[in-house]
Amino acid sequence: MVQATSSRSSSPRIVVFGAGSVGCYVGGRLISGGANVVMIGRARIGQTLKKHPLVVTDYQSFEFQTQLTPEQFTEDPAQVAEADLVLVTVKSAATTEAALTLARHLKPGTPVISLQNGISNAEELRQHLPNARVCAGMIPFNVVQKSPGHFHHGTEGHLMAERDDSLDAFLPLFELCGLPLELRDDMKSVMWSKLLLNLNNPINALSNVPLLEELSDRSYRRCLAAAQRETLSLMGHAGIDTIKLTAIPMRLVPVVMSLPDWLFKRLASRMLAIDPIARSSMWEDLEAGRPTEVDWINGEVVRLAETLNKSAPVNRRLTELVHECEKTRRRWPGDELLAELRAALRKANS
Ligand SMILES: NC(=O)c1ccc[n+]([C@@H]2O[C@H](COP(=O)([O-])OP(=O)(O)OC[C@H]3O[C@@H](n4cnc5c(N)ncnc54)[C@H](OP(=O)(O)O)[C@@H]3O)[C@@H](O)[C@H]2O)c1
Structure with missing residues (x-):
């Protein structure tokens, strides 16, 4: 089982907005490598993660477990104000509401990656967040919640996102956490x-x-x-x-x-x-x-x-x-x- 590398509060803060299957897996995987992560989610999942540790596993036998602190999981969307990078992981029907919430709190210039399926979510975010650097993203693999708090990445593939200079600084961290992020010029394809x-x-x-x-x-x-x-x-x-x-x-x-x-x-x-x-x-x-x-x-x-x-x-x-x-x-x-x-x-x- 992987032990978390200790995270430093000076390291960039990555906010996962919409902690469900994808958000908890990605958030947990980043925490496993020592990233400074805040997951914003609903009370229901918050209760689950109070009672159970967050466990992330993958099909290649990776396993990591941690008990999230109140700073690492919150229902308070205002916590997004301190974000250096936001990963949006809500379902598509919730994108507009998420965008309106982010618009109230986000610092200008913050990079935001839509890690959602579909084609138009990034554009929807962009319309409501004209001062952010919104990038389309793609998560090719499947994540399921196997038991309360246990999120399993079951199929192959790595994250991709639209090329943007603001993301370059995060690439080594994603790599270190076993979550390589490839920047692409052909995101539409x-x-x-x-x-x-x-x-x-x-x-x-x-x-x-x-x-x-x-x-x-x-x-x-x-x-x-x-x-x-x-x-x-x-x-x-x-x-x-x-x-x-x-x-x-x-x-x-x-x-x-x-x-x-x-x-x-x-x-x-x-x-x-x-x-x-x-x-x-x-x-x-x-x-x-x-x-x-x-x-x-x-x-x-x-x-x-x-x-x-x-x-x-x-x-x-x-x-x-x-x-x-x-x-x-x-x-x-x-x-x-x-x-x-x-x-x-x-x-x-x-
Ligand atoms: N799961 C997969 O294997 C997988 C793989 C590739 C891509 N994707 C894509 O990734 C996206 C996320 O999928 P998912 O399976 O992770 O969905 P999910 O399990 O439903 O997670 C989304 C979470 O975000 C929460 N949420 C929605 N609006 C929120 C808000 N304003 N504030 C805080 N939390 C909010 C939802 O709560 P409520 O439901 O209570 O609103 C839910 O807990 C989708 O576009 C999906 O198609 C999923």
Whole structure:
């Protein structure tokens, strides 16, 4: 088990705004390397972290445990005033509220990284924080809360963020903490490539089965392939490149997804190396009755289509079905969902 390197109050203060799965993992990982971290979160998670130590683990056997002090976890957003760097880790539906809160407290010029899924969160933050240095970020790996206070990083990949001079000074610290942060000039491609993978979130949510079971079913994979193909085509029209985030180049992912089960299992065994009970966070949101991020995942594709004067019937229908499911709880067997998406496609093309 890793022992925390002692943090010095003179070291830059990193504020994690929205301490949930990602925020607690990233915050804990930074604390493990001695960073001066303040996590801002809700009372519910604060209570959990009073009763239980914060434990962060990863798929490569990293393990760190600490009892957070009242200075390290707070519900008080005013603590963001002393931040030298802010990592925003709220879900997309909470971005506007987070931005308005940050705007009340943040020092001018503070770098802010949106470590959120979707495309438009950084822009939303930027609009409300014109004096901050807002950078889009991307977190490729999955984090789950395995037990109260225990946050586990389950898949490979490292953090990426938009290149900005203000972030250079933090790079050695992130590296030291085992959380390398790569600065990129092609963040639009990075984020759209991640979104292509996130298109599975609504399908998993609608399937109501674990990811492993869903991805083992060709009908669900064909639903995903249809949503990805539509998105790739629109990205092509918009001049947005893909980057490689999986073993398979992104443009080939829909082809692999459409393969018969026996061939898919043989060729894409790494994609099926998933904890058998893992599900998407959109499924968790539906179960908990929380608003989902579907408008910031499939909804982004629909908005891209509109800007190009084109349509995105598959992603539009998936968005509608998730919103219906938020109200009715209706879930979809793979063959019925595929038929529904194909019908939407036929209607759009007729
Ligand atoms: N989990 C993953 O594996 C993963 C991987 C890659 C990317 N992401 C992305 O990362 C982002 C965060 O996901 P997550 O899974 O960490 O979500 P999460 O577990 O719901 O964590 C977000 C936390 O922020 C809190 N929050 C919201 N508004 C707040 C505010 N104004 N002040 C203080 N706390 C606030 C939320 O509390 P309430 O719910 O009570 O509002 C929640 O506890 C999402 O965009 C997600 O898509 C997640």
